[in-house]
Amino acid sequence: MRTGKQKIILASTILIVLFTVLISVFYIFRNAVLQQTIAKVSNTMEIDYNSTFSVKKASFDGFSTLNLSDVVLAPKNADTLFKIQKLKTSINIWKLLIGDIQLGTLNINNGFVQLTKKGKIRNFDAFIKKDKQTEIGKEKRDYAEFAYRIISKALNLVPTDMVLDNLSFRLDDNGKKATINFQKMRLVDKQLETSIRVQTNTFTQRWKIKGFADPRNKKADIRFFNIDTGAIKVPYFDERYNLKSSFDSIRLNIQNIDRDGDELHIDGFTSIKNLKVNHPKIASKDVVIKNARFDFRFLLGSDFVSVDSTSIVQFNKVKFHPYVAYETKKDTVYKLKVAIPKMKAQDFISSLPDGLFTHFQGMEAQGNFDYNLNFSFNKNKPDQLVFESNIKKENLKITKYGEANLNKLNGEFIYRALIKNVLQRPILVGSGNPNYTPLNQISPYLRKCVLTTEDPSFFSHHGFINEAFKQSIIKNIKTKKFSRGASTISMQLVKNVFLTREKTVSRKLEEILLVYILENNRIVSKERMLEVYFNIIEWGPNVYGIGEASRFYFQKSPSELNLNECLYLARIIPSPKKFMYQFNDQGMLKDFAIKQESFLTNIMFRRGLLSPDDTIYQSQRIIISGSARSFLRIKTQDTTQVKIDSLSVDEEFDL
Numbered sequence: 001m002r003t004g005k006q007k008i009i010l011a012s013t014i015l016i017v018l019f020t021v022l023i024s025v026f027y028i029f030r031n032a033v034l035q036q037t038i039a040k041v042s043n044t045m046e047i048d049y050n051s052t053f054s055v056k057k058a059s060f061d062g063f064s065t066l067n068l069s070d071v072v073l074a075p076k077n078a079d080t081l082f083k084i085q086k087l088k089t090s091i092n093i094w095k096l097l098i099g100d101i102q103l104g105t106l107n108i109n110n111g112f113v114q115l116t117k118k119g120k121i122r123n124f125d126a127f128i129k130k131d132k133q134t135e136i137g138k139e140k141r142d143y144a145e146f147a148y149r150i151i152s153k154a155l156n157l158v159p160t161d162m163v164l165d166n167l168s169f170r171l172d173d174n175g176k177k178a179t180i181n182f183q184k185m186r187l188v189d190k191q192l193e194t195s196i197r198v199q200t201n202t203f204t205q206r207w208k209i210k211g212f213a214d215p216r217n218k219k220a221d222i223r224f225f226n227i228d229t230g231a232i233k234v235p236y237f238d239e240r241y242n243l244k245s246s247f248d249s250i251r252l253n254i255q256n257i258d259r260d261g262d263e264l265h266i267d268g269f270t271s272i273k274n275l276k277v278n279h280p281k282i283a284s285k286d287v288v289i290k291n292a293r294f295d296f297r298f299l300l301g302s303d304f305v306s307v308d309s310t311s312i313v314q315f316n317k318v319k320f321h322p323y324v325a326y327e328t329k330k331d332t333v334y335k336l337k338v339a340i341p342k343m344k345a346q347d348f349i350s351s352l353p354d355g356l357f358t359h360f361q362g363m364e365a366q367g368n369f370d371y372n373l374n375f376s377f378n379k380n381k382p383d384q385l386v387f388e389s390n391i392k393k394e395n396l397k398i399t400k401y402g403e404a405n406l407n408k409l410n411g412e413f414i415y416r417a418l419i420k421n422v423l424q425r426p427i428l429v430g431s432g433n434p435n436y437t438p439l440n441q442i443s444p445y446l447r448k449c450v451l452t453t454e455d456p457s458f459f460s461h462h463g464f465i466n467e468a469f470k471q472s473i474i475k476n477i478k479t480k481k482f483s484r485g486a487s488t489i490s491m492q493l494v495k496n497v498f499l500t501r502e503k504t505v506s507r508k509l510e511e512i513l514l515v516y517i518l519e520n521n522r523i524v525s526k527e528r529m530l531e532v533y534f535n536i537i538e539w540g541p542n543v544y545g546i547g548e549a550s551r552f553y554f555q556k557s558p559s560e561l562n563l564n565e566c567l568y569l570a571r572i573i574p575s576p577k578k579f580m581y582q583f584n585d586q587g588m589l590k591d592f593a594i595k596q597e598s599f600l601t602n603i604m605f606r607r608g609l610l611s612p613d614d615t616i617y618q619s620q621r622i623i624i625s626g627s628a629r630s631f632l633r634i635k636t637q638d639t640t641q642v643k644i645d646s647l648s649v650d651e652e653f654d655l
Contacts, residue, residue: 034058034066049126051075064104065090071111078123084111084167089159106159114170144264144300151218151257158215162187171236177201178235190214192222200235207232218257225249231274244278266298283506285355289315303329309337316351318343320371332379340371345396356506359404359498359514367396389464391516398521404498404514409524415536417544418500427544429535435547439531442546443561447530448609449570452600455489456607459526463490463519464512490515493533534558539569540576540628555626563614567597568622579628585635589622 038055045053056070068087074080090104116123164185171178177200184195196207211222226232231246238244249272256267271293278286292315297308306325313320323337345365352360369391376386401407412430416423430436439447451458487495494514499507518524539549546558546569554565561569571593572579582593589597604610624632 034060045073049075051081051126061088075123075126078121078125079114079116079118079172081115081123082111082113085109087111104159105161106163108164108167110166112168112170114168114172116170116172117174118172119174142302143305144259144262144302147300148257148259148264155215155218158213159187160190160216173236173240175201176236176239180235187213195227198235200239202238203233203235205233218254220252220254223249223251231276242279244276246274246276247272248274262302264298264300266300267296269293269295281504283355283504284502285358285506287353287355287506289353291316303327306335309339315353317347318351331381334377334379336373336375338371338373340369342368342370342392342394344368357510357513358506359510360402362400363398363402364400365396365398368394369396393520396521398517404510406498406514406518406523409493409497409518409532410528415497415544417496417536417538421500421502424544425542427536429532433547435545435551436535437545437547437558439527439534442534442558443566445563445566445614446534446546446558446561446569448604449566449600450534450573451489452604452607452609453570454492454573458489458530461488461490461519463488463515488515489533490519490529492537493529494518496536497532537573538576539572540579541631543576552626553624553628563610564597564622567600568593571596571600580631580633583624583632583634585633587624587629587632587634 035058038053038058042053045051052072052074054070054072055068058066058068061067066087066089069085071082071084071087072080073082086107086109088105088107114123162185164182166181166183167185168179168181170180179199181197181199182194183197184193186193190212192209192211192213194207194209196209198205198207206227207224208227209222209224211220213220213222224232225248231248234243234245234247251271252268253270254266254268256265258265271291272289273291275289275292276286293313295312295314297311299306299308304325304327307322309321309323311322313322318340320338320340323335323339325333325335327333327335345367348369349360349363349365371391372388373390374386374388378384412428412432415427415429416425417427418424427433428436455461491511495501495507495511498514499511518529535545535547538544539546540552543549543552549569550556550558550561550565553569554561556565568582568589572582582589584590601610601615
């Protein structure tokens with residue numbers, strides 16, 4: 001009778017013997033297994049991906065070192081995807097026996113990986129389509145488990161020791177080319193060093209990657225910089241997207257990748273120096289961020305992916321805590337929170353990226369502030385969108401203005417509209433201009449109509465309407481495009497007087513900040529803002545201000561305008577140069593314009609802005625009597641035909 005201890009010893013002995021047998025069998029038949037594996041991969045590439053995979057020579061060197069030569073993967077009827085002349089690697093047998101592939105060492109000599117697109121044919125399409133098809137019908141993904149599995153497999157394929165010589169990554173997008181050639185890459189004793197040559201249609205540079213890399217313990221600290229003088233230019237994007245960008249250096253530090261229960265944590269930081277970006281949709285100038293750093297903590301669970309609020313983003317002297325989340329537990333929910341702790345206002349202004357806030361250069365401020373943003377969007381319940389933006393001020397005051405001197409709104413100034421980068425004729429905003437009209441000399445009907453169409457809560461808000469922002473975001477998300485804005489009269493005034501009409505990120509950000517300063521520092525009264533607005537906005541082709549508009553359309557002064565005329569002027573503000581399309585060939589308002597007028601009148605009735613007495617004469621039709629009439633396409637009556645018809649009548653009755 002064997003004891004428990006004897007049974008354990010016996011079982012262990014049997015396992016060791018079996019394992020030894022397996023290893024021996026593997027050693028004896030390893031080359032045959034290798035050839036069989038290559039044939040299997042080749043068959044899979046042929047059937048599933050319509051591609052040819054071939055290895056000219058493959059053999060084992062010793063127990064676990066594998067030698068391959070002329071390894072090629074080439075899709076049929078497309079360019080070769082990759083080709084490697086010589087590859088030598090060692091494989092961890094223990095990992096292999098449990099189904100994992102973990103590389104020990106790797107040597108590659110002379111090879112390339114390339115992605116090409118010629119016309120509509122891409123040499124990687126078959127592999128993308130296959131990936132999409134395999135996703136169909138899958139159950140809901142566990143994000144933490146999936147990410148950890150992918151990261152582990154990817155890091156297992158990174159060898160502990162590596163020597164690469166002349167390995168190129170090529171990109172050819174219908175002639176837009178970029179080649180990144182790793183002339184030398186060494187990973188020895190966890191120390192990484194590379195020598196890289198980059199060549200595109202527009203520039204050639206030499207880069208270097210250097211630092212610490214420990215794939216088995218999932219840690220790294222690497223730096224990316226330029227060997228030559230000057231900044232590193234980002235290839236391909238300049239030709240493909242007209243996005244020019246460069247930087248002096250990048251550092252990436254991975255401190256921890258760890259799965260704790262159902263959650264995956266990824267901790268580290270990345271930093272960049274002198275990031276420069278140029279794109280016509282961002283700004284008209286180079287945007288420069290001198291120093292930026294992101295201390296991150298990514299959290300992944302079974303039903304969420306997030307950037308934890310303990311993360312810190314820093315650019316220049318500004319620091320804030322972001323929280324970004326994508327959740328799928330019940331509904332698909334997107335969340336964004338930003339918290340800027342109390343900081344000096346001057347530090348914020350001086351930290352604004354060069355080129356992005358040009359109108360703030362030279363501005364000085366005193367006091368402190370802190371800021372919080374809370375945004376949440378439920379894809380299945382879009383109308384429940386959350387948008388909260390709050391700033392707390394502490395003795396905040398602007399002591400010196402930059403290029404945009406908001407104080408000029410309080411006095412006379414010259415206004416020149418900028419349309420398609422062309423300055424229009426100068427308009428004097430002040431009593432020296434005979435067309436300038438004080439607010440109290442503008443028809444009350446026009447004030448009511450314009451406020452109703454453009455900004456009903458103008459006299460109560462502080463530059464922005466949170467509800468309007470929410471509805472704008474909801475509609476833009478639903479339509480998947482920027483189809484609705486949330487512009488107030490304050491925002492239109494700032495845009496017209498101080499900024500341009502260019503649709504860039506820079507202009508919109510400057511507009512938001514300038515409006516906030518204007519409205520929250522009591523620089524200009526609401527009445528003065530509205531008066532300036534009425535006297536500068538475009539109301540037709542080369543028609544600026546209500547003084548010119550009332551005469552251009554009706555040969556009247558602004559105080560003489562009746563309700564119908566005011567309804568008309570308020571409705572054409574969004575597209576004043578297209579006013580002529582409101583009228584038919586008889587010079588009468590078209591049906592759609594009459595319906596718009598009726599709709600606007602009903603809104604004003606409901607809001608108590610109009611009474612029945614105001615509309616007694618509303619049935620009177622609009623008569624364009626000013627020089628605007630020459631823009632209408634009115635049919636002229638055929639006087640010859642009238643005379644002929646008259647003669648026929650006379651002859652018939654012998655008159």
